[in-house]
Amino acid sequence: MSAITDYGLETPSRAFLVLALCLDDRKGRKSADILHIQKIIRYFEYLRQKREIDYSNFKLGQVSYELEESLRTLQESGLVTNVGTNFQLTDDGRMAAEELKPVTSADDLRKLAFAKQQLNDLSRDELLFFMYKLIPESQVNSTEAPRLMNRSRELVEALYRKEVISAAMAAKWLEMPESDFLTSLSKKR
Amino acid sequence: MNYVFDTSATAVLLETCGLGQALQAFGQTADLIAPNRVKAEYMNGARPGRDLETFERVFKTVDVAVASELLPYFNFDSECGEINVISYALRNSESCCVIDEGFGRRICALFGLRLTGSIGIIKELCRHRLISEEERRSIRRRLRQSSFYISKELLHEV
Numbered sequence: 089m090s091a092i093t094d095y096g097l098e099t100p101s102r103a104f105l106v107l108a109l110c111l112d113d114r115k116g117r118k119s120a121d122i123l124h125i126q127k128i129i130r131y132f133e134y135l136r137q138k139r140e141i142d143y144s145n146f147k148l149g150q151v152s153y154e155l156e157e158s159l160r161t162l163q164e165s166g167l168v169t170n171v172g173t174n175f176q177l178t179d180d181g182r183m184a185a186e187e188l189k190p191v192t193s194a195d196d197l198r199k200l201a202f203a204k205q206q207l208n209d210l211s212r213d214e215l216l217f218f219m220y221k222l223i224p225e226s227q228v229n230s231t232e233a234p235r236l237m238n239r240s241r242e243l244v245e246a247l248y249r250k251e252v253i254s255a256a257m258a259a260k261w262l263e264m265p266e267s268d269f270l271t272s273l274s275k276k277r
Numbered sequence: 278m279n280y281v282f283d284t285s286a287t288a289v290l291l292e293t294c295g296l297g298q299a300l301q302a303f304g305q306t307a308d309l310i311a312p313n314r315v316k317a318e319y320m321n322g323a324r325p326g327r328d329l330e331t332f333e334r335v336f337k338t339v340d341v342a343v344a345s346e347l348l349p350y351f352n353f354d355s356e357c358g359e360i361n362v363i364s365y366a367l368r369n370s371e372s373c374c375v376i377d378e379g380f381g382r383r384i385c386a387l388f389g390l391r392l393t394g395s396i397g398i399i400k401e402l403c404r405h406r407l408i409s410e411e412e413r414r415s416i417r418r419r420l421r422q423s424s425f426y427i428s429k430e431l432l433h434e435v
Contacts, residue, residue: 134349135350137349198387202387248380251382252380253352253380254357254359254378254381255285256351256356256358256359257351257354257357260354265321266318267321274423
């Protein structure tokens with residue numbers, strides 16, 4: 089008996105959900121809310137430059153119905169449960185994750201872990217802003233992007249301080265020289 | 278062992294801390310390398326303290342081909358100093374990256390690279406007795422007053 093075949097975990101969206109929920113973020117938490125899960129897996133696909141999951145540009149940027157549907161299926165199968173607004177693996181889910189790890193490439197696991205560590209402790213606004221800037225086309229149908237772009241300075245500084253972006257990226261996103269960006273930060277130290 | 282330096286660490290060590298001479302002496306025991314992109318960044322901007330002559334005395338500059346696997350992490354910007362430093366270290370296993378910024382340090386950790394920062398280099402200079410305890414205290418003061426951003430955690434380490 090294999091959890092992979094029993095629960096259809098050959099499907100990338102289901103496999104990545106289970107794996108994403110079994111990895112620690114920077115604070116050692118494994119659970120995540122739906123928006124963070126969506127963005128973690130999108131960032132992971134961005135890092136690996138390989139798309140296996142359908143995303144569309146929607147109000148909150150790129151989101152995937154496929155992922156949402158898979159998450160529902162995993163809940164119904166008893167692999168995932170929710171605590172408040174966060175989702176986490178059940179004991180069966182954790183066993184399924186252990187089966188998935190050896191059949192997933194080390195490079196994919198490393199990138200997914202990195203994506204979770206980079207994004208899971210960001211606030212909602214920081215998360216959306218980061219993804220809008222990273223994938224500019226995701227702003228197309230967004231209801232949030234204009235509001236967040238008005239807060240660019242504050243959000244870029246927060247992302248830099250949380251070590252999610254480099255000074256070069258921060259400066260580029262703020263359209264200013266890198267040395268000016270760093271000097272402005274030191275004044276706020 | 279060789280050290281490959283990023284731009285902000287270079288500026289901190291040469292300009293803020295005034296360690297050109299000590300670094301030059303340290304260069305007798307280890308190769309101190311700066312990618313050409315780092316040199317270009319170092320020369321860029323309007324900082325009054327930049328000193329190309331000292332930079333060239335201290336560092337051996339090298340051309341670096343950017344490692345394509347790093348590009349997504351840097352939003353496909355191959356021009357920044359850090360991606361050049363890390364690319365060099367990926368191809369030269371004896372290299373230790375000298376990077377102060379948290380993001381670059383995370384990427385080094387992700388790829389299992391040797392890593393230190395300007396504070397680590399200052400400690401090395403102390404260990405080799407190339408700077409005195411008094412100089413070290415003065416460096417700490419200068420770092421605190423510096424116009425360059427250095428995290429509180431790093432400042433505590435000096």
